[in-house]
Amino acid sequence: MDRGSHDIVPRVMPHLRAWTSLYGRVFLWWQGPRPVLCVGDYDMAKRVFTDKSGLYVKQGAPPAIVALMGRGLPLIKGDDWARHRRVVHPAFAMDKIKMMTGAMAACAGEVVRAWEARAAAAASGEVTVEVGRQFSELTADVISHTAFGSSYRRGKEVFLAQRELQFIAFASFNNVRVPGMQYVPTKANVRRWQLERKVRSTLVAIINERLAAAKEARGYGTDLLGLMLEANAGDGGQRIMSMDEVIDECKTFFFAGHETTAHLLTWAMFLLGTHPEWQRRLREEVLRECGGAEVPLHGDALNKLKLVTMVLYETLRLYAPVNVVTRLATADADLSGVKVPKGTVLSAPFAILHRDEEAWGADAGEFNPFRFRDGVGRAASYPNALLSFSLGPRSCIGQGFAMLEAKATLALILRRFAFDVAPEYVHAPAEFLTLQPLHGMPVVLKLVCP
Numbered sequence: 197m198d199r200g201s202h203d204i205v206p207r208v209m210p211h212l213r214a215w216t217s218l219y220g221r222v223f224l225w226w227q228g229p230r231p232v233l234c235v236g237d238y239d240m241a242k243r244v245f246t247d248k249s250g251l252y253v254k255q256g257a258p259p260a261i262v263a264l265m266g267r268g269l270p271l272i273k274g275d276d277w278a279r280h281r282r283v284v285h286p287a288f289a290m291d292k293i294k295m296m297t298g299a300m301a302a303c304a305g306e307v308v309r310a311w312e313a314r315a316a317a318a319a320s321g322e323v324t325v326e327v328g329r330q331f332s333e334l335t336a337d338v339i340s341h342t343a344f345g346s347s348y349r350r351g352k353e354v355f356l357a358q359r360e361l362q363f364i365a366f367a368s369f370n371n372v373r374v375p376g377m378q379y380v381p382t383k384a385n386v387r388r389w390q391l392e393r394k395v396r397s398t399l400v401a402i403i404n405e406r407l408a409a410a411k412e413a414r415g416y417g418t419d420l421l422g423l424m425l426e427a428n429a430g431d432g433g434q435r436i437m438s439m440d441e442v443i444d445e446c447k448t449f450f451f452a453g454h455e456t457t458a459h460l461l462t463w464a465m466f467l468l469g470t471h472p473e474w475q476r477r478l479r480e481e482v483l484r485e486c487g488g489a490e491v492p493l494h495g496d497a498l499n500k501l502k503l504v505t506m507v508l509y510e511t512l513r514l515y516a517p518v519n520v521v522t523r524l525a526t527a528d529a530d531l532s533g534v535k536v537p538k539g540t541v542l543s544a545p546f547a548i549l550h551r552d553e554e555a556w557g558a559d560a561g562e563f564n565p566f567r568f569r570d571g572v573g574r575a576a577s578y579p580n581a582l583l584s585f586s587l588g589p590r591s592c593i594g595q596g597f598a599m600l601e602a603k604a605t606l607a608l609i610l611r612r613f614a615f616d617v618a619p620e621y622v623h624a625p626a627e628f629l630t631l632q633p634l635h636g637m638p639v640v641l642k643l644v645c646p
């Protein structure tokens with residue numbers, strides 16, 4: 197694609213582009229025996245996502261995904277989901293997340309210092325970095341620290357094991373399924389079993405240490421795991437979630453919160469690298485609100501970064517890490533005048549909705565962060581049109597966390613570097629569960645001395 201174009205729809209959902217031009221925003225197609233309704237209309241999408249009656253529920257995930265991710269929040273339904281959400285929610289309250297700014301900034305600071313050293317050693321004062329890979333490492337580090345606090349080294353090992361399990365699972369996704377094959381001790385299966393044992397035993401050990409510390413009145417800890425265990429203790433001391441359920445929620449932190457945030461940062465670097473005027477504005481704002489490189493970042497200063505926030509929202513609009521979210525109709529329904537039979541899948545293509553000129557205006561295809569100047573809820577003619585974190589009861593629990601992490605990282609980068617997207621970058625957004633640059637995101641960073 198041309199670097200100036202943000203029209204990812206023909207690349208990542210060409211079938212929907214073709215069918216939308218033939219049939220309009222709302223139409224039906226078949227996925228094997230299952231009817232799928234394209235929910236390309238904001239009013240419909242809002243009704244589907246904000247439903248609390250159980251009419252539109254999450255679709256069951258394939259067994260391979262459940263085996264990999266565990267039965268954490270994104271994959272469960274009904275009373276189980278409500279019980280888990282009650283326990284996990286307090287860990288993501290804004291006042292708790294703000295206390296994690298230090299850990300986020302420390303992890304990002306290490307990455308920035310390594311880039312500084314490389315740039316300072318180069319005669320040109322420049323360094324070219326594949327930022328996608330670096331952000332993937334960074335967000336894994338951040339989630340290890342914020343989820344497991346002082347046990348972060350073991351937490352990181354768990355995440356590395358989960359990453360390997362993910363590779364093994366993806367490598368076998370297209371294999372012909374032979375019944376019982378998962379029990380045969382092939383090389384991949386033996387490795388999978390080893391890794392699964394490691395993930396479980398390490399998490400059990402960390403959790404048991406926390407439970408023991410709490411018994412000795414030393415508290416559960418102020419990281420995500422500690423806050424979750426505290427909420428799990430309930431009022432009468434009766435645990436709300438079992439050990440296995442707590443383990444599955446820990447695994448979920450990694451799967452739900454790590455690559456998504458890395459992609460948000462990667463696309464933000466792309467947009468700032470190709471819009472130098474915005475990069476300059478943001479740098480001025482960061483230096484004004486947060487001070488120079490010698491001043492530690494804190495949550496209150498990050499809160500004042502209005503322009504940075506606007507750019508992140510615009511990045512989430514044009515390059516949403518998650519571009520399609522689905523629900524299943526559990527009974528016959530009337531959805532904004534469309535009769536939806538029980539068993540229909542409702543599929544909301546965020547990439548198409550986010551480019552709807554009726555909602556976003558004639559410049560919907562362009563990068564214009566100013567549209568968010570009055571807040572995220574009022575950026576379009578339709579309220580709450582930014583769907584990147586979804587809407588309603590099943591919306592992203594980690595959105596405040598992701599935004600804070602992205603703000604802290606961008607602030608640290610902007611006050612030390614000016615950057616351009618490298619000449620060798622090929623603009624090819626591609627969807628592998630999440631939206632990512634197919635050939636990576638090389639960025640040329642140049643030290644600035646404010």
Ligand code: HEM
Binds near residue numbers: 270271591597
């Ligand atoms: C830019 C970063 C992120 C994006 C774009 C994103 C996007 C989403 C979306 C679209 C959903 C809803 C899916 C659906 O309705 O079916 C979701 C749910 C979820 N996200 Fe995120 N997410 C991000 C970061 C995070 C982080 C950092 C965490 C945790 C550390 C997290 C944890 C979760 C969980 C647990 C759910 C399931 C919530 C529930 O069903 O109750 N996410 N996310």
